[in-house]
Amino acid sequence: MFERVILLLLQGEFICAVSHPDEYRFLEDERDRDEVVRYLGRLNRRLTQTPHQSGYYLAFSHLGDAERESVKGHFQDLKGSLGPVVLFFQLVMRTTSQEDLLMPGALLETSSIMSKIDQDAGLRNELQNVALISRATATDGAYRTMFDKLLGKLKTDGYLTLANAERGLYQVTSKMEYLLDVVRFLQENDPALSKPQVSEEEELAGTRPLL
Amino acid sequence: MKAQNVLRGALGALAAHQDLIQEAYERGSLRRTAESARAITVLNQYRLLIADGPDNYHLSRLLSRLLDDVTQRQRLYESLGESIGPLNERIYTLKSEFASAARAGHADEMDLVAANFHDACNDLSDAVATSLSRLLVQAESRFGVVGSLSAKLRQNEHYLRQAEKISEALSALERSQDIAWDIHDGDPLYEDLTDPYHRIVARRMGEWNAEVLRVTAILKTFLFRLRSVAPDVRRLRDLADFLHHNPGYEPPDLTEQNVLPEWLHRDPGIRLRTHPDVRDDSMGPELEAIARKLPAARVIIPRKREAGSLARPASEKPKLKLAPPPQKIQLIRFVTRAVASSEPLSARKWNQSENSSLNIADDLWLFLVMQARQSRVAPFNTAVFRSVEYRGAAPISKNVFVRDILVHGR
Numbered sequence: 001m002f003e004r005v006i007l008l009l010l011q012g013e014f015i016c017a018v019s020h021p022d023e024y025r026f027l028e029d030e031r032d033r034d035e036v037v038r039y040l041g042r043l044n045r046r047l048t049q050t051p052h053q054s055g056y057y058l059a060f061s062h063l064g065d066a067e068r069e070s071v072k073g074h075f076q077d078l079k080g081s082l083g084p085v086v087l088f089f090q091l092v093m094r095t096t097s098q099e100d101l102l103m104p105g106a107l108l109e110t111s112s113i114m115s116k117i118d119q120d121a122g123l124r125n126e127l128q129n130v131a132l133i134s135r136a137t138a139t140d141g142a143y144r145t146m147f148d149k150l151l152g153k154l155k156t157d158g159y160l161t162l163a164n165a166e167r168g169l170y171q172v173t174s175k176m177e178y179l180l181d182v183v184r185f186l187q188e189n190d191p192a193l194s195k196p197q198v199s200e201e202e203e204l205a206g207t208r209p210l211l
Numbered sequence: 212m213k214a215q216n217v218l219r220g221a222l223g224a225l226a227a228h229q230d231l232i233q234e235a236y237e238r239g240s241l242r243r244t245a246e247s248a249r250a251i252t253v254l255n256q257y258r259l260l261i262a263d264g265p266d267n268y269h270l271s272r273l274l275s276r277l278l279d280d281v282t283q284r285q286r287l288y289e290s291l292g293e294s295i296g297p298l299n300e301r302i303y304t305l306k307s308e309f310a311s312a313a314r315a316g317h318a319d320e321m322d323l324v325a326a327n328f329h330d331a332c333n334d335l336s337d338a339v340a341t342s343l344s345r346l347l348v349q350a351e352s353r354f355g356v357v358g359s360l361s362a363k364l365r366q367n368e369h370y371l372r373q374a375e376k377i378s379e380a381l382s383a384l385e386r387s388q389d390i391a392w393d394i395h396d397g398d399p400l401y402e403d404l405t406d407p408y409h410r411i412v413a414r415r416m417g418e419w420n421a422e423v424l425r426v427t428a429i430l431k432t433f434l435f436r437l438r439s440v441a442p443d444v445r446r447l448r449d450l451a452d453f454l455h456h457n458p459g460y461e462p463p464d465l466t467e468q469n470v471l472p473e474w475l476h477r478d479p480g481i482r483l484r485t486h487p488d489v490r491d492d493s494m495g496p497e498l499e500a501i502a503r504k505l506p507a508a509r510v511i512i513p514r515k516r517e518a519g520s521l522a523r524p525a526s527e528k529p530k531l532k533l534a535p536p537p538q539k540i541q542l543i544r545f546v547t548r549a550v551a552s553s554e555p556l557s558a559r560k561w562n563q564s565e566n567s568s569l570n571i572a573d574d575l576w577l578f579l580v581m582q583a584r585q586s587r588v589a590p591f592n593t594a595v596f597r598s599v600e601y602r603g604a605a606p607i608s609k610n611v612f613v614r615d616i617l618v619h620g621r
Contacts, residue, residue, distance in 0.1 A: 010478075058477070070478065083458075089447060100353060100440060102440055
């Protein structure tokens with residue numbers, strides 16, 4: 001198990017009860033975790049937990065030139081995926097009216113979400129928009145294909161895991177907590193985000209409601 | 212006998228009118244129509260359907276609860292563990308009743324009370340187990356019937372109170388059991404009561420207490436997470452709104468800062484590649500299996516070309532140079548000389564004297580000469596070939612060995 005945990009971490013995986021239950025249980029044991037920490041220390045790396053302690057991931061202990069390069073690449077990837085992931089979860093929360101979907105372990109039931117999207121033109125439009133931004137458009141133009149492609153992308157990126165292929169059930173992983181930490185940081189530190197969110201047109205037309 | 216008939220009739224009614232029961236359970240009520248009137252009357256007689264008014268009926272609460280358990284249906288603000296206290300009291304009342312009957316020497320009454328006591332123990336055990344299972348369903352489903360975080364919070368707090376209530380009821384049960392039962396242990400008079408009580412209730416106390424603690428821990432963890440996720444939901448919604456209005460937004464480059472936020476220290480990972488050790492004998496069979504599956508390599512010969520030109524100008528045809536192989540040249544020389552010669556030439560001797568630079572083995576050279584015999588082109592068609600043969604050491608085998616070939620002109 002030690003070997004599997006080390007290899008997963010070195011490959012940049014998040015280890016949580018949802019994505020890797022056995023490995024997570026291994027890391028929850030203090031003695032095993034200490035062993036992993038000691039080994040990673042020799043590689044200039046440390047074991048880190050997501051903000052609400054639901055998952056583990058790997059971080060650099062010291063940032064040298066090579067590590068900075070790696071961090072830059074990672075930040076570029078994050079910039080690319082931030083918008084699509086945020087918009088997707090906003091769409092799913094709106095569709096299901098479930099606000100706890102951002103918590104690791106939350107279930108996404110594909111068929112029930114899709115049936116609600118199919119019945120609502122606004123949701124269909126939003127799905128198309130998210131698919132366009134995420135480069136997950138469908139050649140056949142079917143909403144179901146778009147939605148499946150989005151789910152597939154999020155699964156590949158590690159935000160979701162397939163809990164039951166037959167029923168199309170996906171589960172949110174601890175990587176979501178990591179992304180929410182990024183969102184929190186940006187909102188607290190990026191002046192562009194802390195300004196009131198009024199688009200140029202709305203500002204000019206004065207159509208945005210005050211409350 | 213009569214009770215058995217009623218029971219059979221009730222079970223028969225359940226089976227015969229299952230569609231109506233399902234409808235009443237799913238919709239919450241049932242309206243009497245001309246078609247369903249007879250069936251509804253039967254179900255009402257067995258107290259499976261209860262009348263709400265002249266033509267409206269609902270499912271018996273007991274049956275409804277049972278179906279909730281079977282389907283794991285969640286209800287809002289359920290009251291759990293309320294019946295544990297009264298059921299425990301009933302057990303003690305029956306115990307006193309049993310003691311009174313024993314003192315009075317009423318054996319029949321003692322049997323009846325003991326049977327009721329057994330049922331009461333089962334009722335208590337069922338009440339605790341059902342309350343715990345209902346609690347667990349709520350905790351594990353994360354209150355899926357409600358969507359908003361605030362509603363989930365309220366549900367969570369309510370069920371935490373229910374868990375506390377069950378825990379208190381179990382403590383009371385434990386206390387009363389310590390006081391009242393210890394004195395009767397080993398008393399043969401109370402054997403009919405102590406045995407079922409220990410088996411159905413007392414021995415399960417540890418398991419129930421552990422389950423209450425487990426569910427309480429789940430509920431508390433979830434409550435904590437609900438409280439902490441609320442600001443995250445708000446932030447994600449704000450950012451999504453912002454992105455809708457500003458689709459071109461890009462976060463500022465944070466990587467040049469001296470102190471990076473903790474999340475930016477993340478190692479995105481490396482692609483790990485491993486190679487088999489081909490010197491390791493144990494890898495042999497696996498490597499062989501892999502090699503068998505590999506498709507044949509496509510050989511592509513690269514053509515050099517000068518910059519700005521094709522590898523070969525389209526007008527230029529490739530020059531074909533045809534040259535016979537050296538052994539064929541020697542063969543032609545040998546046969547030409549033999550045809551011109553006044554006496555037969557030995558092919559073997561020729562090979563040893565003239566072909567030394569080609570280093571052709573004698574038997575191979577003789578084979579080439581024998582093949583040339585069948586050729587119909589000059590100079591081979593102008594020559595006569597005579598084999599010098601011998602039978603070898605084993606004539607019975609019928610093998611004929613060619614020692615030499617003599618060639619001369621016709």
